[in-house]
Amino acid sequence: MAFSTSHKPSDRGTDFFPVSPLMIFPEAQGNFEVYVAIKGQYVLYCKQNERLNPEKRRKLHEDGVDFVYILKTQRHGYDAYIQANLAQTLRNEELPLKERAFVLYSASINTVEEFFEAGLPPSLKRRKLRDVISLVKESLDFLTIPQALSKLATLISCNYGLYAHSVNTLTLTAAVLQTYNPAHKTLRNACIGALLHDIGKMSWTRNQFDRDAARIKALEFEAPDPHPSVGAAYCAALPISREILACILLHHERVDGKGYPGGVNGEEIPFHVKALSLVNMYDRLTSKEQGGAALAPFDALKTIKSSLSGAFDPELFKRFVMILADARIT
DSSP states (O other): OOOOOSSOOOTTGGGEEEEOGGGSOTTOOOSSOEEEEETTEEEEEEOTTOOOOHHHHHHHHHTTOOOEEEEGGGHHHHHHHHHHHHHHHHHOTTSOHHHHHHHHHHHHHHHHHHHHHHHSOHHHHHHHHHHHHHHHHHHHHHHOSHHHHHHHHHHHHHOHHHHHHHHHHHHHHHHHHGGGOOOHHHHHHHHHHHHHTTGGGGGOOHHHHHHHHHHHHTTOOOOOOSHHHHHHHHTTTSOOOHHHHHHHHHTTOOTTSOOSSSOOOGGGSOHHHHHHHHHHHHHHHHOSSTTOOOOOHHHHHHHHHHHTTTTSOHHHHHHHHHHHTTOOOO
16 A cells, blocks of 8 residues: 655644654654554554564655654654654664764754744744754754764763754854854854854763753853863864854853853954854753753843853844844844
């Protein structure tokens, strides 16, 4: 029987969300059901906690299935499944590099869409989502060489929330910089740098992550750490530009020169890094993931302005507030 996937079925369509069959990993159990679309109807293909064995997966490919469907009520189980299996899939050299790259792309786009839905103003969602998804694709296209994919897999296995934070930071960096109409190459490099900015944390222990989370929740910010320098060293063998490397090395520098690792002052910090640095702190303060402080947006901005006075470019801060307030400045 050939499955019909020429269009998404309308029957009960609001109850399901589509995913690529590549995002259902072989031999991994998932706490959700998998459906296929046949003649406008959703048909159960894989039961909850049933492994999608290679034969079933191959059947989807042979029948040209572009999407399988999961109940929205089981979204939490699917998200947990991705977090548990993504790093292992990226490391699986038996899978073609193109397939692993697609898996990374799909997981990242899912994170971007969830972040847009939960964390950004409605009109910004409509205007910018497509642009940001395009930038995510460009960034991941650049990074899906074996060496870079391996490092991203290590980062994800170390702390999935850290990777989600990196994607959120990419999203916000793009949203801010696009209002200044930078050269596309600079914008792309800033996005790649945002995705890699915390790569130096992949050597952290669980205790280090726990201490960092406690520090952020307590709104304690004076704790220099070598991860920017470590991250720059990790990426030394990758074909990355100075603009990307600056994001990794300088994202904890402050415009008043009191940051780390080098105490670089504002004039020496590239503009795109200043933007990344600001939104990096904002996401840490507002996020519930990766040990974030889970502050409301207003409280996070208030904290940045009061407790971190002198850390960030004041013009960028004003622009960022306008973006979050849904001001049409582009």
